[in-house]
Structures are given as C-alpha cells and as structure tokens.
Amino acid sequence: MNNIFSGLHLGLRALETQRKSLDVTGHNIANANNENYNKQRAVHKASYPYTAPGLSNHGGAGQFGTGVEIETVERVKDQFINSQIFNETQSAGYWTEMQRGLEKIEYIFNEPSDSGIDTAMNQFWNSLQDLSNNPSDDAARNMVRENSYNLIDSFQSVENQLTDYKDSIDQNLNNAAVNVNEITTKIADLNKQIVSVKGSDQSPNDLLDERDALYKELNSMLNVQSREDEQGNLIISADGKQIVNGSDAYELEMIEDPDNEDRMILGHKKTGSPVNVKNGKIKAWMDVRDEELTVNIEKLNDLAENMVTEFNNQHKAGYDAEGNQGGDFFKSIASMDGDQTVISQLVLDENIADPDGGLDKIAAGNTVSDGSVVGIEKVDTSDITAKFEIDIRKVDPNDDDSDYEVTVTNLETDAEFGPETVKKADNYKIGFDTATGNFTDVAGDIDFNITAKSEGTAVVNLDEAIGNGENANALSDIFEKDGNNIKSEFREIITSVGANSSRAQRMVNNQEVVLKQLNTLDRSISGVSLDEEMANLIKYQQSYAAAAKYINKTEELLDSLMTIV
Amino acid sequence: MRVTNSMMVRNMLDHLKKNMGDLNDLNEQLSSGKLFQMPSDAPIKVADSMNYKSQLNRNSQFQRNLNQAENWLNTTESALKSGTEVMQRARELTIYAANDSMTTDDRKMVAKEMKQLRDELIDISNAKLGDSYIFSGQETGEKPFSLNADDTDLKNYVDYQGDKNGVKRRLNENVEMDVSLNGDEVFKDKIDKLHKIYRQLENNIPGEDFKGEDIGDNLGELGNHINDFVEKRSEIGGKLQRAGNIIDRLEANEVHLRDLKSKNEDADLAEVITELKMEETVYRASLASGSRIMQQSLVDFIR
Numbered sequence: 001m002n003n004i005f006s007g008l009h010l011g012l013r014a015l016e017t018q019r020k021s022l023d024v025t026g027h028n029i030a031n032a033n034n035e036n037y038n039k040q041r042a043v044h045k046a047s048y049p050y051t052a053p054g055l056s057n058h059g060g061a062g063q064f065g066t067g068v069e070i071e072t073v074e075r076v077k078d079q080f081i082n083s084q085i086f087n088e089t090q091s092a093g094y095w096t097e098m099q100r101g102l103e104k105i106e107y108i109f110n111e112p113s114d115s116g117i118d119t120a121m122n123q124f125w126n127s128l129q130d131l132s133n134n135p136s137d138d139a140a141r142n143m144v145r146e147n148s149y150n151l152i153d154s155f156q157s158v159e160n161q162l163t164d165y166k167d168s169i170d171q172n173l174n175n176a177a178v179n180v181n182e183i184t185t186k187i188a189d190l191n192k193q194i195v196s197v198k199g200s201d202q203s204p205n206d207l208l209d210e211r212d213a214l215y216k217e218l219n220s221m222l223n224v225q226s227r228e229d230e231q232g233n234l235i236i237s238a239d240g241k242q243i244v245n246g247s248d249a250y251e252l253e254m255i256e257d258p259d260n261e262d263r264m265i266l267g268h269k270k271t272g273s274p275v276n277v278k279n280g281k282i283k284a285w286m287d288v289r290d291e292e293l294t295v296n297i298e299k300l301n302d303l304a305e306n307m308v309t310e311f312n313n314q315h316k317a318g319y320d321a322e323g324n325q326g327g328d329f330f331k332s333i334a335s336m337d338g339d340q341t342v343i344s345q346l347v348l349d350e351n352i353a354d355p356d357g358g359l360d361k362i363a364a365g366n367t368v369s370d371g372s373v374v375g376i377e378k379v380d381t382s383d384i385t386a387k388f389e390i391d392i393r394k395v396d397p398n399d400d401d402s403d404y405e406v407t408v409t410n411l412e413t414d415a416e417f418g419p420e421t422v423k424k425a426d427n428y429k430i431g432f433d434t435a436t437g438n439f440t441d442v443a444g445d446i447d448f449n450i451t452a453k454s455e456g457t458a459v460v461n462l463d464e465a466i467g468n469g470e471n472a473n474a475l476s477d478i479f480e481k482d483g484n485n486i487k488s489e490f491r492e493i494i495t496s497v498g499a500n501s502s503r504a505q506r507m508v509n510n511q512e513v514v515l516k517q518l519n520t521l522d523r524s525i526s527g528v529s530l531d532e533e534m535a536n537l538i539k540y541q542q543s544y545a546a547a548a549k550y551i552n553k554t555e556e557l558l559d560s561l562m563t564i565v
Numbered sequence: 566m567r568v569t570n571s572m573m574v575r576n577m578l579d580h581l582k583k584n585m586g587d588l589n590d591l592n593e594q595l596s597s598g599k600l601f602q603m604p605s606d607a608p609i610k611v612a613d614s615m616n617y618k619s620q621l622n623r624n625s626q627f628q629r630n631l632n633q634a635e636n637w638l639n640t641t642e643s644a645l646k647s648g649t650e651v652m653q654r655a656r657e658l659t660i661y662a663a664n665d666s667m668t669t670d671d672r673k674m675v676a677k678e679m680k681q682l683r684d685e686l687i688d689i690s691n692a693k694l695g696d697s698y699i700f701s702g703q704e705t706g707e708k709p710f711s712l713n714a715d716d717t718d719l720k721n722y723v724d725y726q727g728d729k730n731g732v733k734r735r736l737n738e739n740v741e742m743d744v745s746l747n748g749d750e751v752f753k754d755k756i757d758k759l760h761k762i763y764r765q766l767e768n769n770i771p772g773e774d775f776k777g778e779d780i781g782d783n784l785g786e787l788g789n790h791i792n793d794f795v796e797k798r799s800e801i802g803g804k805l806q807r808a809g810n811i812i813d814r815l816e817a818n819e820v821h822l823r824d825l826k827s828k829n830e831d832a833d834l835a836e837v838i839t840e841l842k843m844e845e846t847v848y849r850a851s852l853a854s855g856s857r858i859m860q861q862s863l864v865d866f867i868r
C-alpha cells in the first residue's frame with residue numbers, strides 16, 4: 001500500500017539518481033579533452049509504479065509512481081560513422097607513408113640542384129666538348145676522366161641511398177609487425193574484460209572507447225576486418241586470417257615471400273601463410289620498397305647501362321692519342337657480374353683509369369663520323385688516303401632482324417661500290433677492298449671490315465691525327481643529341497618521381513579532408529560539450545535540491561503526524 | 566549540428582595548421598626565390614627547368630667553342646697577314662734584282678734577304694695556338710713542314726707533314742665549322758717559290774747560270790701567290806664574320822633562355838609578398854578568433 005514512508009523512498013531514489021547523473025556529468029567534463037572519449041549519458045527512467053489496479057486493491061486513483069532510477073549509462077556513438085572512420089584511416093595511413101617515402105626518394109635524387117646526376121652529366125658533357133676543341137691537350141683529357149669519376153660517384157651515391165632506404169624499410173616493417181602484435185594483444189585483453197563486464201549486465205563504456213582507439217590504430221597499419229560477437233568480443237582478421245579471436249591474439253611476422261625469396265612480406269605466425277596486405281601504412285611501406293624504389297633503381301640502372309653501352313660503342317669507333325682504335329671507356333656491361341646492379345659495378349675501364357698513360361687512351365679522334373651506324377675494323381689501311389661514305393639500308397625495313405645493304409662511296413673519286421648485302425648470319429660484318437672495290441668475305445684480301453649497325457650514313461676517314469676531336473663530339477652527343485638521349489631519359493625519371501609524389505600529396509590532402517569531416521561528425525555526436533555539461537550540472541543540481549526539499553517536506557508531514565501522538 | 570568543444574579546438578588547429586603550411590610555402594618561395602624546391606612541387610616545370618639549364622649550359626659551352634674558333638681564325642688571319650707582307654717584300658726584291666744591271670755579287674746581297682724571307686715564311690707557317698700547329702690539318706702535333714735535305718731542288722724545298730683534314734669546331738646545335746687551312750695549300754708553293762728565287766739569286770747551282778730575266782719570270786707567280794693570300798684572308802674574314810654572327814645569335818638565345826627559365830621557376834616577389842601579407846592576415850585572424858572562442862564557455866557565467 002502506498003503509505004507515507006514510500007515518499008521517503010521516492011525522495012531517496014531521486015537524490016541518488018540525480019547524484020549519479022552528476023557523476024556521469026563529472027566524468028564527461030573530466031574527459032572533455034580525451035580524443036578517444038565518447039560522451040556518456042545517464043538514462044533516467046521512471047521506476048516501477050506501485051500496483052496495478054485490481055480487485056484486491058482499494059479503489060481510488062490509478063497507479064502511483066515510485067520516482068526515478070537510472071536505466072543505463074549510455075555511450076553516445078554512431079557505429080556507422082565509426083566504421084567509416086576505420087576504413088578511411090587505412091587509406092590515410094597508406095597515403096601518408098607513401099607520400100613520405102616518395103618525398104624521401106625526391107630528396108635522394110636531389111634534383112633540381114647543383115650537385116645531382118644532372119649537373120654531373122652537364123659537366124661531363126662540357127669536358128667532352130673541351131676535349132673536342134683540344135684533343136691533344138692532356139688537361140682536357142684529364143678533365144674528361146675526372147668528370148667521368150664524378151658522374152660515376154653521383155650515380156653510385158644515388159643508388160646507394162636508394163638501396164639503403166630500401167633496407168631501412170625492411171627494418172621498419174619488422175617494427176610494424178611488432179607494433180601490430182602489441183595492439184592485437186591489448187585488444188584481446190580488453191575483449192576479456194569487456195565480456196566479463198557485459199556478463200554482469202553492465203555497459204563497459206570506457207573499455208569500449210579504449211578498444212575502439214586501438215582498433216583505429218590497427219587500421220592505420222593495415223586493412224583488417226572485424227565483427228563483434230554476442231558476448232561483446234571484437235573478432236579481427238587480416239586477409240581472412242584471424243589475428244584476434246576473443247581473448248586470444250595471433251601474431252604476425254615478416255616472412256620470406258614464397259614467390260620471391262628476396263622479398264619479405266607479412267605472414268601469419270600460427271598458420272605460416274602469407275598475409276596479403278592491401279592498405280594501411282604497412283602496404284605503403286611495401287609499395288615504396290617493391291614499386292617506387294625497385295622501379296627507380298631499375299630505371300637508373302637501365303639508364304646507366306644505356307650510357308655505358310652507347311658511350312663504349314662510340315668510344316670504340318674512335319682512336320686514341322696514339323692513333324690506336326679506342327677500347328672500352330667504362331668497364332663493359334658484358335664483363336660485369338649479372339647478379340649485381342650495373343651502377344654498383346660502374347668503373348672506368350682499367351686502361352683508361354691507368355694513371356700512367358690512361359689519358360692517352362681516351363679516344364677523341366674519329367674514323368667514323370657516326371659510330372651508331374657503322375663500325376670499322378682496320379686490316380691494312382696504310383696506303384689509303386681517301387675518305388669514304390658508307391650508306392647502310394635495311395633489305396626489309398619492316399623486319400627487325402633484316403639483313404643490311406651497304407654502299408661505299410670513295411669521296412675523292414666519287415666511285416660508288418655496292419650495294420652489297422651483309423647478312424645477319426655473318427654478324428652484319430663484311431670486308432672491303434678499296435683498290436678493287438670488292439666486298440670479299442671477312443678473311444679475304446681486304447683493307448677494312450665494315451660492321452653494319454643501323455640504317456644511316458657515315459663518313460669514314462682512315463687517317464688518324466691527334467688534332468681530330470670528332471669522336472669527343474660524338475661522345476658528348478650521347479648526352480645531348482636531339483630526341484632521345486641520356487639526359488632526357490634521366491629527366492623522365494625525375495618527372496615520374498615528382499608526379500607520383502605530387503599525386504601522393506594530393507591524396508594525403510584528400511584523405512585528411514575526408515577524415516576531418518568524419519571526425520567532425522563523430523565529435524559532433526560523441527564529443528563532450530562543456531556548455532551542455534554545465535547546463536546538465538545545473539539541471540541535476542536543481543533536481544537534487546528539489547528532491548532534498550521533497551524529503552524535507554515528507555519529514556515535516558511525518559512530524560505533523562507525530563505531534564498528534 | 567551539435568558543436569562540441571573538442572570539435573572547435575580541432576577545427577581551429579586544422580585551420581591554423583593549413584594557414585601555417587601556406588605561410589611556410591610562401592616563405593620558402595620568398596627566401597629561395599624559386600617557385601618550387603622539389604620535383605613534386607611542379608613535376609613538369611622541374612623537367613622544363615632542367616632542360617633550360619642544360620640548354621644554357623650548352624649555349625655557354627658553344628660560346629667557349631666559338632671563342633676558341635675565333636682565336637684559331639684570328640691566329641690564322643694574322644699569319645696570313647704576315648705572309649702577305651713577306652711575299653710583297655719578296656716581290657719588291659725580285660723586281661729590284663731582276664734588273665740586268667745587277668752584278669752577281671749584288672744579287673748575292675739580295676739573296677741573303679730573300680733567304681731570311683723564306684725562313685720567315687716557314688716560321689709563319691709554324692704558327693701555333695696553344696700546343697697546336699694550326700696549319701697541319703688534324704696533325705696538330707706535327708710541324709707543318711720539314712726541310713728537304715737537298716736544297717738544290719728548286720721545285721720542292723719543303724715537305725708537308727700534316728694532313729688535309731679540316732679541324733672542325735661545333736659552334737651551335739648542328740652547326741660545325743672547319744676553322745683550319747692546311748699548310749699544303751697555303752704555304753707549300755710559296756715557300757718553294759721563295760727558295761727557288763733565293764737559289765737563283767745565289768746562282769751557285771752547278772751547270773746553271775741565272776740571268777735577270779730568269780729571276781723576273783717569277784714575278785707573275787709571286788703576284789698570284791699574293792692574291793692567293795688575300796683570297797685566303799678574305800675566306801678567313803668571312804668565317805670570322807660568320808662566327809661573330811653565331812656568337813650574336815647564341816648571346817641573344819642565352820638572354821631568351823634565361824628569361825624562359827626565370828619565368829618558369831622564379832617566384833614573382835611582389836606577388837609572393839602580397840600573398841604572404843594576405844596569409845599573415847588570415848593567420849592572425851584565425852589565431853585571434855581561436856583564442857576568443859576557446860576562452861569562453863558557460864562555466865564563465867555560472868556562479
């Protein structure tokens with residue numbers, strides 16, 4: 001029966017409810033600056049009313065309320081926004097690290113500057129031009145050699161730094177795996193606590209906040225999927241492999257890629273299988289390592305290889321200060337170890353590098369005006385004074401392996417010989433006798449051998465002279481000739497690194513905007529507003545005071561009753 | 566929308582960060598004077614700039630090559646000038662000695678000077694630029710002429726040692742110039758001629774007795790030789806003219822390239838400073854509004 005004492009209980013419940021609500025408000029205020037904190041709210045509910053009307057009850061007005069109680073302390077959170085944040089965190093992690101990696105590569109290339117590969121190529125080119133002006137000058141020869149050392153150094157320095165960076169990423173990935181394991185272990189621990197709190201029918205709000213924060217951090221590292229089971233466990237998997245299941249965490253580690261033993265990838269320790277990462281910082285590091293760095297190291301090496309091959313070919317077409325045919329200038333690609341990069345083995349040919357007489361071996365003079373068209377090998381040219389023009393045409397212009405047709409013109413007499421077919425089977429090589437104009441086989445009675453290299457025309461001058469600097473000119477053309485040349489190839493590398501890096505920067509900015517908007521939404525819903533809490537503070541305080549007043553009045557009622565006695 | 570304190574603080578910080586970033590970019594442009602520092606700042610412009618830089622480098626190298634070529638041509642020109650003077654003097658002497666009133670002894674006196682002229686012409690043909698003999702074709706290490714041991718040979722006193730290949734200089738993209746004249750064409754006949762006149766004046770070749778008219782016979786050829794020198798000088802003059810034109814073109818091109826490069830990569834200071842001022846104002850405003858917003862809350866009004 002609803003009696004005078006039940007009023008005291010009602011007042012007491014009201015006092016307790018307001019005080020607890022004040023506690024929640026206090027908790028909110030205390031966590032106002034906690035980024036991971038989600039606002040909590042005490043949900044008030046009228047407590048169970050006194051009796052339903054029935055036969056056994058005395059008549060009168062219907063049910064009597066019994067006051068208020070706290071139904072639950074609610075965590076204000078929008079799960080949909082939350083899961084979007086997790087997703088976008090993966091991409092944000094990816095692009096942030098990608099951008100850093102590419103920026104680092106840009107720093108390594110150090111272009112545009114006065115100390116990069118580009119400048120070294122410019123200086124080398126200048127020294128070759130100076131040599132063509134003064135082919136007999138030892139100082140000019142020395143500058144060519146010094147500048148070639150400088151060029152080699154700048155190639156090697158860039159390659160070393162790229163390779164070092166690649167190695168440091170492997171180290172980074174090991175640390176990342178350890179970091180991921182720490183996170184998953186903590187999440188597993190939290191799962192255990194959350195399940196036990198939920199089991200006792202309470203809401204583990206603060207633990208959930210902590211777990212969400214950890215899960216977000218995990219998302220920034222790699223792409224993971226998760227679901228929450230009925231007991232409240234967060235079950236997480238990466239590429240279909242469980243990494244957190246209830247209170248158990250399964251570790252990840254770096255393992256050898258089964259498809260490529262030189263490459264370390266993420267693996268699942270328990271099952272031993274590789275984990276295919278598609279997003280997050282770990283993916284970014286792997287992409288920087290396997291794509292950006294690998295590709296750029298490859299491109300740079302291709303460039304160096306082209307340079308060495310073209311330069312050596314042209315160098316061999318010329319003759320040195322002593323009138324001998326030029327040898328290799330750089331150590332030839334053929335004599336390099338195929339397991340190592342070209343740049344790491346880039347040195348001058350030992351004949352050129354020789355401090356004693358090496359300078360004289362630089363082939364500044366030229367027998368052939370364009371060594372890419374034709375190669376000349378002298379057999380017996382002592383009695384030849386004329387110059388010859390050699391014209392090379394493909395027999396079948398559409399066939400890459402086509403035989404060539406060679407026409408030789410004596411520029412003194414204008415006598416024309418040929419066209420004669422040179423066969424691929426003979427390595428495009430044929431002999432020529434100037435006296436008779438006969439193309440004989442390679443071993444016959446001949447003055448020199450002609451090797452056809454590509455379509456074009458070249459002038460052959462068989463008389464060597466120290467004052468001939470035409471080969472130095474031709475050598476310099478490898479870097480600067482019209483159309484495709486070594487320098488334009490290098491510029492392409494720089495442009496592509498720059499464009500990739502610039503794209504990554506834009507993506508970082510985009511990701512920041514997306515995340516910012518989501519975070520704003522999230523904070524709008526779950527953040528603590530001090531104004532709101534202040535209002536609540538007053539609200540609960542007033543209610544508390546009112547409830548106290550109510551108890552006071554009830555007591556007065558009792559007092560009046562007692563005075564009757 | 567419900568606005569919470571952390572939202573406001575975060576938003577403010579984001580904006581501050583962005584403003585700071587803009588300020589930093591402008592500051593870098595201002596302090597370096599360049600629009601970009603890294604390829605990613607403007608990939609295409611960076612490639613263009615590298616291209617301009619290498620074109621400028623080529624341009625200045627071509628100017629060096631041209632200076633070299635001009636030196637070569639000038640040295641050639643002055644050698645030809647001296648050569649002309651020698652030949653003119655030889656002609657005067659020949660006219661003088663062709664007179665039949667000269668005695669053999671008189672002619673011997675003239676012969677001494679003629680011998681000097683011959684040797685002087687040989688010296689002139691040995692002209693060098695640096696270490697290079699300029700009249701030896703590409704055999705720049707060799708003296709152009711060696712002397713014939715048999716000095717009674719009236720036709721062939723000197724032998725040409727060089728070759729007939731021209732010394733080429735690259736003066737611009739796809740422009741090459743042959744700067745050399747070879748001694749065989751320029752000096753050989755003339756030296757031989759002077760030697761012949763000298764021997765005729767000396768008149769001590771056994772079995773021969775040279776008279777005034779024998780000596781006078783040389784005059785026609787001497788005139789031709791002088792004309793030849795003049796022609797060669799005008800050829801060299803033409804080449805110098807052409808080199809000068811190319812230098813003018815290269816210099817004009819250099820100005821043009823520098824201008825392009827500067828437009829491509831240099832920051833417009835006035836513009837950057839204006840932008841910097843604007844950004845600074847925005848930054849100050851965001852700082853000021855931030856500080857006001859953050860200071861206030863309901864707390865201030867509850868007693």
